[in-house]
Amino acid sequence: MAWEVPIGAAIAFGVGAIGTAWAQSRIGPAGAGTIAENPELVGAAIILLAIPETLVILGFVVAAMIIFMI
Amino acid sequence: MLQKMSSILVVGPQSEAGQIVDTLYQEGTVHLVDLAPGAAPGPGELRRIDEAPAVEVDQLLLKVNGLLKLLPAGPGEDVPLEDVGADLRGRPLHEALALVRGRLEGLDAITLERSNRKADLELTATTLERYVRILRRLQPIEDALPELEGFEMTVLLLQKEYAHLFEEILPRLREITHNQFEYISAELDETTIAAITIFNKWYSREVHAFLFSQNVNEVRIPPDYANMPIDDAIASIGRRQEEGHEEIGRIDAELAALSSRWRRELRGMQRFLEEQRNELAVFSRFARTDYTFMARGWIPKRSIPSARERLRHAFGERVVLSEVPATPGELADAPCCFANPFWARPFEFFTRLMGSPKYQEVDPIPFMAIFFPIFFGLIVADIGYGLLIMVLALVLRWRFPDREWLRQLSMIFVISAIPTIVFGFLFGEFFGDLGETMGWLHPVTIAGVEWNRMEAMIPLLILAIAIGVFHILVGLGIGVANAIAHHNRRHVCEKCGMIAVVIGILVALLAVIGLLSPPLMILGAVLIAVGLPLLLWGGGVRGALDIMGTMGNIMSYARLMAIGMASVMLAAVANELAGAVGTILVGGLIAVVLHLMNLVMGMFSPFIQSVRLHLVEFNSKFYEGGGHPYRPFGHHPES
Structure with a gap:
């Protein structure tokens, strides 16, 4: 396997993870504030926190495709 | 899946409004809607029902709940006495409330008096226990105490998490008393630390003023115990503690006797009063004319025969429950009642996260x-x-x-x-x-x-x-x-x-x-x-x-x-x-x-x-x- 392949996969996965982390770092405090105001919204806050995980999942899919299909 | 709902109108004589509401409450299947949102109380063809006397019901419920908190629950004593509820429900509301008030009168006074006495005794027991601990800490320096003529002793108490405040307070006391000050600090119990301080009486006023300004909990041993040898004081406190425990035991027995006599009846009253409170809370949703009472709501289609039967059993033909065709707007606002199979029912939990679906x-x-x-x-x-x-x-x-x-x-x-x-x-x-x-x-x-x-x-x-x-x-x-x-x-x-x-x-x-x-x-x-x-x-x-x-x-x-x-x-x-x-x-x-x-x-x-x-x-x-x-x-x- 050429060296570009794992590097490419790492970039795909890593950038996705950074994107998710950045988004969750913004949603987390907002969610905590929301729960402090209205504890009944805890479920909604957790779901909102899970939404940006799509980015890292897609990054993972692309990384897997790079490694296994190229 | 969602149940089929029907829009219904219940019409009956105004004179029996209270009983009709109570019957609908007992049936427990009607989702009420505001019949005349624009109407105001007062004369007119269709008007809201004036606010009913809910305050008295709330006061009595508060009293009953208070008594239930004070009276200890024995085995099987929390089952409501059904006869009480049935008897009260059979009377007009004002008469039922008067009856409840009368029943509570004597009981309220004696329970409160005994509970207050018990609370006083428990507080005294806690204070005496604290004195004993302080006196035990003083025992090692008892011989030196007579030499402390002209000195005053006070005990400072702090919660353990604030123990660091001693480091600020004690040097300041040393400063105020010009170094004529000594202290012993020790753990009093799991949560409290005590500092027994001895200082020159000359600075008493300044010291107490400073402690007051710092919001420190000060304990002074009562003179009765302070002026006797420590062993005697501890023995005397022990005797008082024992007397207190005996009296608490007697009060507990009295409260338990009251509980076994009254608790089930109180539960019955509580249930009745809660029902009345719930019924009165929705009275403004009903409407009336001079002689007619009306209620509007939604009911699952399959529950209609049972509701009709209950009304017919209670009022004969005087009260009518009829299905009324709902407009598209009303249908859009109809409540949704789940009728899922048993394996899907637990998943209704997710409506807490996503809200309820619309009826259609x-x-x-x-x-x-x-x-x-x-x-x-x-x-x-x-x-x-x-x-x-x-x-x-x-x-x-x-x-x-x-x-x-x-x-x-x-x-x-x-x-x-x-x-x-x-x-x-x-x-x-x-x-x-x-x-x-x-x-x-x-x-x-x-x-x-x-x-x-x-x-x-x-x-x-x-x-x-x-x-x-x-x-x-x-x-x-x-x-x-x-x-x-x-x-x-x-x-x-x-x-x-x-x-x-x-x-x-x-x-x-x-x-x-x-x-x-x-x-x-x-x-x-x-x-x-x-x-x-x-x-x-x-x-x-x-x-x-x-x-x-x-x-x-x-x-x-x-x-x-x-x-x-x-x-x-x-x-x-x-x-x-x-x-x-x-x-x-x-x-x-x-x-x-x-x-x-x-x-x-x-x-x-x-x-x-x-x-x-x-x-x-x-x-x-x-x-x-x-x-x-x-x-x-x-x-x-x-x-």
Whole structure:
């Protein structure tokens, strides 16, 4: 396997993870504030926190495709 | 699925309004609506019912609740005395309230007096206990105390978490008293630290003023005990404590006797008063003319015969319950009452997160009940974890039988544990690769693929995406059904167009990569060509842009494989680490800790991800929400 392949996969996965982390770092405090105001919204806050995980999942899919299909 | 609801109107004589309301309350199936929102109390053809005297009911309920708190509950004493409720319900409200007031009068005074006395004695006992502890601390310096003529002693108490304040207070006291100051600090009990301070009386005023300004809790030994030898003082306090305990015992016996005589009757009164409070709270929703009382509401169609029978039994033909045709606007606002089969009922828990569906919408709960456990099982997919999750959920259900939400949640885990075990068997996983390593299990081979999650990444990814395609198409199909129910042609076209475009793109893609025969690419192109105009007409440019969103939604299902793989890797690492350690005990401990950690993550993360796939990816294809939950007027225990 050429060296570009794992590097490419790492970039795909890593950038996705950074994107998710950045988004969750913004949603987390907002969610905590929301729960402090209205504890009944805890479920909604957790779901909102899970939404940006799509980015890292897609990054993972692309990384897997790079490694296994190229 | 949702029950069929009927809009009903109950009409009866105004003179029997109270009894009619009470009968509807006892029936407990009518979801009331405001009959005359624009009407005001006072004369007129149709008017609201004046506010009923709810204050007195609230006051009496407060009193009964207070008495129930003060009187200790013995075995079987919390069952309401049915005769009391029946007797009170049979009387006009003012007469029933007067009766309750009369019954409580003597009991209220004696219970309060005995409880206050007990509280005083308990407070005294705590104070005396504190004096004893302080005196014991003083015992070692007792011989020096007579030499302290002209000195004053005071004890400062601080909570342990504020003990650092002594470091600020004591030097300041030394300064105020010009160094004529000594102290001993010691732990008084688990939460309190005491500093016994002795200083020159000359500075008494300044010292106390300073301590007051610092909000420090000061204790002075009462002169009775301060002026006698410490041993005698401790003995004297002991005698007083004993007397106090005896009196507390006597009061407890009296309260227990009162409780066994009154508690069940009080529970009966409490139930009656709560009913009256609930009934009075909704009085403003009813309406009346000079001679007629009216109530309007929604009731499940199948409950109508029972409600009619109860009214007929109580009032004969004087009160009529009739179904009235609802306007489209009223139907849109009708409450939704779930009528799901037993296996789907626990999943009604998710309405806490997404709100209730509208009455005319397709209820998403049965779909969630089918897909959620599959998603959860596919992610966790481990026989060992599945069994543990099932056991934990059953323990939770058994431990908290009264909390409805927890019962529902634990049942969701129990149901989800079944596909977890099934997929665990398919993937050959028992606490990660432990089952395979020990030779107990082996991944099953289906369609030429050995479904080992650590190796068959691409087949699993394809499976996850295929599940995503199916799930999203089901969502779009429900969207079509909803649009047809609402007679919304544009939405029907939008959803059908999206289905055609999604299938077209997938067929074309599969034909391009050679998984389908190339001529099928033409079929894909035709589907896109047919679907796109429909999508544009139904949803406009936003609808067309939504194609990318939908494809993103489908790709999002890759998490079913990705998170599951992370879980199995962690489990494998736990086994690997445990195996690498030389001793069985330490290795076993490491394995247990890591597997427990993985189990907790395995319960939390797959749950959230499966919920998310439903709430974000699936529901966004059809779900409007914003409906009103069915809240029947009646006695419903707290959940």
